[in-house]
Amino acid sequence: MDFIHRLAGAVAVVLLIASIITIGFYPVDNAGPFVIGFFMCVALYFKTSKLLSGFAYTVIILAAVSAALFYPGLFLGFGSFESKSLIVPLLMLIMFGMGTSMSAKDFVAVAKMPKGVIIGLVLQFSIMPIIGFGLALVSGLPPEIAAGIILVGCSPSGLASNVMAYIAGANLALSLTLTAVSTLMAPFITPFYMSFLANEFIPIDATAMFLSITKIVILPIIAGLLFNRFLHGKFPYIDRLMPKVSMFGIALIITIITAAGRDSLLSIGLLLIVLVLIHNLSGYVLGYASAKFMGMDEPSSRTIAFEVGMQNSGLASGIAVEMGKVATMGLAPAVFGPTMNITGSSLAVWWRGKTAADSSAQSQKV
Numbered sequence: 567m568d569f570i571h572r573l574a575g576a577v578a579v580v581l582l583i584a585s586i587i588t589i590g591f592y593p594v595d596n597a598g599p600f601v602i603g604f605f606m607c608v609a610l611y612f613k614t615s616k617l618l619s620g621f622a623y624t625v626i627i628l629a630a631v632s633a634a635l636f637y638p639g640l641f642l643g644f645g646s647f648e649s650k651s652l653i654v655p656l657l658m659l660i661m662f663g664m665g666t667s668m669s670a671k672d673f674v675a676v677a678k679m680p681k682g683v684i685i686g687l688v689l690q691f692s693i694m695p696i697i698g699f700g701l702a703l704v705s706g707l708p709p710e711i712a713a714g715i716i717l718v719g720c721s722p723s724g725l726a727s728n729v730m731a732y733i734a735g736a737n738l739a740l741s742l743t744l745t746a747v748s749t750l751m752a753p754f755i756t757p758f759y760m761s762f763l764a765n766e767f768i769p770i771d772a773t774a775m776f777l778s779i780t781k782i783v784i785l786p787i788i789a790g791l792l793f794n795r796f797l798h799g800k801f802p803y804i805d806r807l808m809p810k811v812s813m814f815g816i817a818l819i820i821t822i823i824t825a826a827g828r829d830s831l832l833s834i835g836l837l838l839i840v841l842v843l844i845h846n847l848s849g850y851v852l853g854y855a856s857a858k859f860m861g862m863d864e865p866s867s868r869t870i871a872f873e874v875g876m877q878n879s880g881l882a883s884g885i886a887v888e889m890g891k892v893a894t895m896g897l898a899p900a901v902f903g904p905t906m907n908i909t910g911s912s913l914a915v916w917w918r919g920k921t922a923a924d925s926s927a928q929s930q931k932v
Contacts, residue, residue, distance in 0.1 A: 571611060577607045578611055581600050581603045595636060597636075602629050609623075617915075620914070624908050627816075631900075653823075653884055657881060662793075665789060666790040667790075689857065690722070690748055695716070695720045699719070714896060718879060720759040724878035726906065726907060730911065731872050734914040740870075745873065756775065768895070782881065826892050827897045838898060850913060872910060880903070
């Protein structure tokens with residue numbers, strides 16, 4: 567394993583140099599294989615490192631996004647089949663997997679920690695929509711692309727927040743509960759906010775959006791809950807498979823949207839990345855600071871920071887598909903996904919290290 571780790575690092579350096587030289591002296595399109603290969607080698611380098619393994623999935627997504635930017639035709643479909651038609655079924659499958667991992671005890675947890683749940687939900691559905699609206703107003707982006715920033719802010723938290731809460735040593739039970747409850751609230755909250763905040767950018771049919779989110783989220787989760795209730799333990803391979811299916815599904819969704827919106831992304835990509843980064847980081851900072859101000863303990867404050875800052879970009883992408891605006895409104899969610907994974911992983915690892923250092927200092931005092 568150590569040999570593979572060193573080899574992947576060495577090859578990554580070579581491919582990075584080749585990418586820079588090719589981009590500097592030849593048409594940019596020629597750099598495609600080198601750039602994609604670089605990210606794949608970095609992903610393998612991270613995967614074979616105990617310290618960096620948590621970043622491997624994010625780098626794989628970057629490799630997939632690079633492939634979509636260099637070779638969009640491969641991801642748009644073939645013949646009369648359009649790849650974007652896969653997005654909603656993939657999201658439904660991911661939500662079904664979420665349902666299979668839930669049970670009645672997850673909802674009982676709401677009663678056990680009402681303060682944390684209420685604070686988390688209020689912050690989740692106030693900070694991100696308002697910041698998204700403000701960024702859209704000042705962005706100067708085309709209306710449909712700007713509306714995508716608001717859409718991300720109006721979406722619930724995603725499954726990635728649970729992973730980051732676990733890594734950071736945060737309150738995992740609160741994280742799971744907030745993700746579940748905010749997801750179930752999405753059919754009501756998201757259309758309301760979109761009709762209120764985004765209507766001046768593009769026409770919003772709140773009823774149609776409610777029905778779309780219900781189809782994408784509620785029905786698959788109910789099916790997953792029923793599966794868990796009556797068939798729990800009878801198909802153990804499904805429990806092992808669903809997390810991998812979810813990870814693959816999110817990566818494929820981001821890749822398809824990137825390919826569909828390639829031209830727009832190349833023209834406004836840097837600005838969109840900056841806006842998305844501000845949105846994401848503001849969620850962490852304001853979520854954490856607000857939770858501490860309201861008297862939450864350190865682990866719960868960390869959890870709320872992740873729940874506020876990390877949105878369900880996949881669901882936002884699905885809504886964009888349902889509205890027929892995947893190549894415009896879907897761009898912000900496609901950028902937000904990899905961005906929040908990079909920042910979230912970094913914050914989680916930093917917090918984990920801080921916890922370990924604090925524990926060590928405390929034990930030395932004793």
